[in-house]
Amino acid sequence: MPKFNTKTEVIFVEGHSKDNTYEKIVEEIERNKQKNIKAYVFKQKGIGKNDAVKLGFEKSKNNILIILDADLTVKPKELKKFYDCICDDKADLVIGTRLVYPMEKQAMRLLNYFGNKMFSILFSFIIDQKIKDTLCGTKAILKKNYLKIKSSQKYFGNFDPFGDFDLIFGSAKLNLKIAEIPIRYGQRKYGETNIDRFRHGLLLLKMAYIGLTKLKFK
Numbered sequence: 001m002p003k004f005n006t007k008t009e010v011i012f013v014e015g016h017s018k019d020n021t022y023e024k025i026v027e028e029i030e031r032n033k034q035k036n037i038k039a040y041v042f043k044q045k046g047i048g049k050n051d052a053v054k055l056g057f058e059k060s061k062n063n064i065l066i067i068l069d070a071d072l073t074v075k076p077k078e079l080k081k082f083y084d085c086i087c088d089d090k091a092d093l094v095i096g097t098r099l100v101y102p103m104e105k106q107a108m109r110l111l112n113y114f115g116n117k118m119f120s121i122l123f124s125f126i127i128d129q130k131i132k133d134t135l136c137g138t139k140a141i142l143k144k145n146y147l148k149i150k151s152s153q154k155y156f157g158n159f160d161p162f163g164d165f166d167l168i169f170g171s172a173k174l175n176l177k178i179a180e181i182p183i184r185y186g187q188r189k190y191g192e193t194n195i196d197r198f199r200h201g202l203l204l205l206k207m208a209y210i211g212l213t214k215l216k217f218k
Contacts, residue, residue: 001037002080008037009062012070013052015044049137050163057146066140071188073107074098074138078183082140091179092145093171095131096138098185107187119204123165126211127172132180135164141171148174156210165207172215 001010012029014022022043029039042059044052049069057065064086066079074096082094098108099116108116116135123134141149149170160166171178 001076003036004064004080004083006036007062009060010037010039011056011059012039012041013044013056014041015052016047048161050161050166053163054150057143060143063143064140065143065146067137069137073186073188074183075186078138079140081181081183082138085179085181086140086142090177092142092176093167093178094140095133095168095178095180096136096183097131097133097180098136098183099133100182101184103184104186107185115201119208122208123168123211126208126216127168127178128216129172129178131168131178134168135162136183137162137164138183139164139167141167145171145174145176156207156214159203160207161203165204165211169207169211169215 001008012025014025022041025041029041032039040059042055044055046052046055053067056067064083066082068074068076068079078096082096085091085094099113099120116133120132120134124130146167149167152170152173153166155173156166156169158166168178
């Protein structure tokens with residue numbers, strides 16, 4: 001994890017794992033205590049990434065919030081670019097894009113790649129701003145802006161299981177500045193994805209329809 005400032009927090013959210021993940025996180029936190037970094041772990045009561053992100057954001061005390069998936073397909077060192085972009089006031093929401101640099105083999109299945117391309121075109125049309133990779137999980141936002149988005153999530157139906165479109169549509173509704181940062185995307189180091197391409201693909205189409213009715217053709 002790169003050093004950002006003197007008040008860095010690392011918040012782990014453990015979501016119903018069936019092994020000793022929680023105990024291992026606690027062990028590593030104790031083993032890697034640092035003066036300028038505070039680390040915490042919380043058990044998720046709900047289900048899904050969106051619920052996990054909300055819990056992590058709720059527990060955070062700092063002003064800049066950054067999401068990093070625990071599968072390490074994106075290296076922690078990439079986060080400094082997101083932090084600097086927010087600090088330099090270049091954007092209110094920063095989204096990583098995996099579709100610029102070459103990926104590691106097997107990092108993204110072919111069907112997923114074309115699905116990402118399709119939804120990027122569709123959602124770029126909805127919010128009137130070009131976004132290359134709407135489904136990248138690595139994002140950064142100021143806490144004050146996140147709280148504004150959270151207060152109006154019911155406007156879009158509040159059913160997004162990943163949270164990506166809650167943030168994107170919420171930012172578009174509030175006219176926040178959105179920027180993308182190219183990141184290097186690698187193959188999953190361990191574990192299996194919880195994404196069901198077809199079931200979740202239908203959910204994304206539903207989100208697109210809601211975005212069209214709430215933002216584009218309201």
